[in-house]
Amino acid sequence: MIVLGIEGTAHTLGIGLVDDSGNVLANVLKNYQPSEGIHPREAANHHAKHLVPAIEEAFEEGDVRKEDIGLIAFSRGPGLGPCLRTVATAARALSLSLGVPLTGVNHCVAHLEIGRLTTEADDPVLLYTSGGNTQVIAFSRGRYRVFGETLDIGIGNMLDKFGRGKGMPFPAGPIIEEIAADGSSLLELPYSVKGMDVSFSGVLTAASKMDAPLEDICYSLQETTFAMLTEVTERALAHTKKDEVLLGGGVACNQRLREMVDIMTRERGAASYAPLKSLCVDNGAMIAWNGLLMYDAGLDISVENSGILQGYRTDEVDVLWRQQKDLF
Amino acid sequence: MQNTTLKEVLTKGAEAEIIKGEWKGRDIVLKRRVVKGYRHPELDSILRKERTRKEARLIKEARKAGIPVPILYDIMEEKDSIVMEYFPGERVMDCIENGIDLDLELIGKYIGKLHDSGITHGDLTTSNILYHPEDGTYCFIDFSLGDFDADTEKMGVDLHLLREAIISVHEDPFKKFDRVLEGYKESFSDFTQVLNKIKDIESRGRYM
Ligand SMILES: Nc1ncnc2c1ncn2[C@@H]1O[C@H](COP(=O)(O)OP(=O)(O)O)[C@@H](O)[C@H]1O
Ligand SMILES: [Mg+2]
Numbered sequence: 001m002i003v004l005g006i007e008g009t010a011h012t013l014g015i016g017l018v019d020d021s022g023n024v025l026a027n028v029l030k031n032y033q034p035s036e037g038i039h040p041r042e043a044a045n046h047h048a049k050h051l052v053p054a055i056e057e058a059f060e061e062g063d064v065r066k067e068d069i070g071l072i073a074f075s076r077g078p079g080l081g082p083c084l085r086t087v088a089t090a091a092r093a094l095s096l097s098l099g100v101p102l103t104g105v106n107h108c109v110a111h112l113e114i115g116r117l118t119t120e121a122d123d124p125v126l127l128y129t130s131g132g133n134t135q136v137i138a139f140s141r142g143r144y145r146v147f148g149e150t151l152d153i154g155i156g157n158m159l160d161k162f163g164r165g166k167g168m169p170f171p172a173g174p175i176i177e178e179i180a181a182d183g184s185s186l187l188e189l190p191y192s193v194k195g196m197d198v199s200f201s202g203v204l205t206a207a208s209k210m211d212a213p214l215e216d217i218c219y220s221l222q223e224t225t226f227a228m229l230t231e232v233t234e235r236a237l238a239h240t241k242k243d244e245v246l247l248g249g250g251v252a253c254n255q256r257l258r259e260m261v262d263i264m265t266r267e268r269g270a271a272s273y274a275p276l277k278s279l280c281v282d283n284g285a286m287i288a289w290n291g292l293l294m295y296d297a298g299l300d301i302s303v304e305n306s307g308i309l310q311g312y313r314t315d316e317v318d319v320l321w322r323q324q325k326d327l328f
Numbered sequence: 329m330q331n332t333t334l335k336e337v338l339t340k341g342a343e344a345e346i347i348k349g350e351w352k353g354r355d356i357v358l359k360r361r362v363v364k365g366y367r368h369p370e371l372d373s374i375l376r377k378e379r380t381r382k383e384a385r386l387i388k389e390a391r392k393a394g395i396p397v398p399i400l401y402d403i404m405e406e407k408d409s410i411v412m413e414y415f416p417g418e419r420v421m422d423c424i425e426n427g428i429d430l431d432l433e434l435i436g437k438y439i440g441k442l443h444d445s446g447i448t449h450g451d452l453t454t455s456n457i458l459y460h461p462e463d464g465t466y467c468f469i470d471f472s473l474g475d476f477d478a479d480t481e482k483m484g485v486d487l488h489l490l491r492e493a494i495i496s497v498h499e500d501p502f503k504k505f506d507r508v509l510e511g512y513k514e515s516f517s518d519f520t521q522v523l524n525k526i527k528d529i530e531s532r533g534r535y536m
Contacts, residue, residue, distance in 0.1 A: 141499075186370050195485075195492075195493075197485070238340075239421075262366075264365075315496075
C-alpha cells in the first residue's frame with residue numbers, strides 16, 4: 001500500500017508518498033515566504049494554491065499513480081487554524097474521491113516517528129525544535145510525553161524575531177547560523193533553564209538591545225540558547241533513563257545545535273541521531289508514515305470526525321502502534 | 329574537606345557526579361558539577377560556579393525554613409563541589425513506579441512551606457525528592473535552579489514542573505497531583521494565585 005501524506009501546520013506545505021515497507025517514494029516541499037512573520041491566512045492561501053501541483057509533482061517523483069494510493073494522511077494539528085483547515089479539506093476530498101481511508105496525524109509525534117523509521121533510534125528522547133514548537137518528548141506509559149518545553153516562545157520564533165529586528169529576511173535561523181560562524185567572543189545573555197523547561201523571551205530582549213558586532217551577538221545567541229536546549233535534553237535523558245537522542249524540526253538543521261547534542265550524548269555514553277534534512281523539517285513523508293502506523297493500529301477516522309485540532313497536544317495521542325509492537 | 333574518604337560513584341545525574349563517602353564516621357555525598365564539553369567553556373564555568381554556590385545557600389535557607397534537606401557540610405567552590413549528608417532513600421519517582429505508598433499531601437505541605445518562606449526550587453521533579461521507606465521521611469535535593477526572591481511565576485513553574493513529572497510517568501497521575509495540592513494549600517495561604525499561574529503557564533508553552 002502507498003500512503004499520501006499532507007503536511008500543512010505552518011508555513012510549509014508538504015506532500016509525501018510512503019509505502020508500507022517505510023520507503024519514502026516522494027517528498028515534495030513548498031515553502032510560503034512571508035515578508036515578515038507568518039500570516040496564517042496568506043500561508044493557507046499559499047497551501048491551497050500549491051496543493052494540486054505539489055501532489056502531481058509527488059506522483060511524478062515517486063512514479064506513482066493515484067490508483068495506487070491506499071490511504072490519505074493529513075496533519076491534524078497543532079498549528080495555524082487556516083492552514084490546518086486547508087489541508088484537512090483537501091485530505092477529505094481525496095479520501096472520498098479515491099475511496100480510501102483517512103488518518104489525522106499529530107505533527108509533533110510524526111517528527112518522532114519519521115526519526116525512528118529513518119535512523120537507528122529506537123526509544124529516543126526527541127529534541128523537537130522548530131518555529132512554533134520547542135519540546136522534549138519521550139515515550140512513557142503508552143504515550144509520547146512532553147518532559148520539557150518552552151515556557152514562552154519557540155526557539156525558531158525567537159531566532160526569527162531577533163533576525164527581523166536586524167533586518168534579516170524570514171526565516172532568519174540559517175542566516176544567524178552563517179553570521180555566527182564569524183563570531184568569537186561570548187557576550188553575556190540570560191541563560192534560562194527551569195527543570196526541563198526553557199524560556200527565550202528574556203534572551204530575545206537582551207540580544208535585540210545589545211550594542212556589539214552582529215557576528216558576536218549571533219554567536220552568543222546560538223551558544224547560549226542551544227546550550228539551554230542541550231541541557232534540558234540531557235536532563236530528560238537522566239530523568240527517563242533513556243540513552244538515545246533524536247533531533248527533529250527545522251532548527252535541528254543547525255550544525256552547532258547538532259554538534260552540541262552530539263558532544264553531550266557522547267560524554268554520557270548515549271547516542272544521537274538526526275534524520276535527513278528533508279525529513280527533519282516539516283514534511284509530508286512523516287505525516288504519511290505516521291498515518292500508516294495509525295491506520296495499522298485501527299486509528300483511522302471517518303470524514304465526519306476528521307475535524308482539525310489546533311491545539312493538539314503531543315500526549316493526547318494514544319500510541320497504540322508502539323504498545324502493540326512492544327508486546328511482540 | 330579533611331578526613332573524607334570517597335567510596336563509590338552513586339550516580340551520574342544530569343549535571344553532577346554524586347560520590348558517596350565517609351567523614352568522621354558519617355555517611356556523606358560529594359556532589360561535583362562536571363565540565364560540559366558542549367557548552368562554551370566560559371559559560372560552562374560560570375554556570376557551574378553559580379549553581380554550586382546557589383545550591384549551598386538554598387539548602388541552608390530551606391533548612392532554616394523547616395524543609396527536610398541534607399545537612400550541608402562543606403562547599404568547595406574551586407572544585408565545583410558541595411559535601412552534604414547522605415540520605416538513605418530512593419527517588420520519589422521510582423517509589424511511585426514501584427507502587428510504594430507515599431504521603432503526597434506531606435510533600436505538598438513541604439513545598440507550600442518552602443514557597444511561604446520565599447524560596448523556589450527551580451527543578452522540582454520527582455527525581456529531586458527522595459523518600460526513606462523505613463522511617464517515612466523525605467528529603468528535597470538539587471536546589472541549584474531555585475531562587476530566594478520567589479514570585480508567583482516562579483512558584484507556578486515549580487508546581488508545573490512537578491505536575492509534568494507526575495503526569496508523564498505515573499499511574500493515576502491527576503489524583504496524585506491533586507493530593508500534592510491539598511497539602512500545598514494547607515501550608516501556603518497565597519495558593520490561589522499560584523494555582524491560577526499553573527493554568528496560565530500551561531496555556532503558554534503550546535503552539536503560538
Ligand atoms: N544527599 C543525598 N543523599 C543520597 N542520595 C543523593 C543525595 N544527593 C543526590 N543523591 C542522588 O543522586 C542523584 C542526583 O543528584 P542531584 O543533586 O539531583 O544531581 P543532578 O543535578 O545531576 O540531578 C539523586 O537523584 C539521588 O539519587
Ligand atoms: Mg536532580
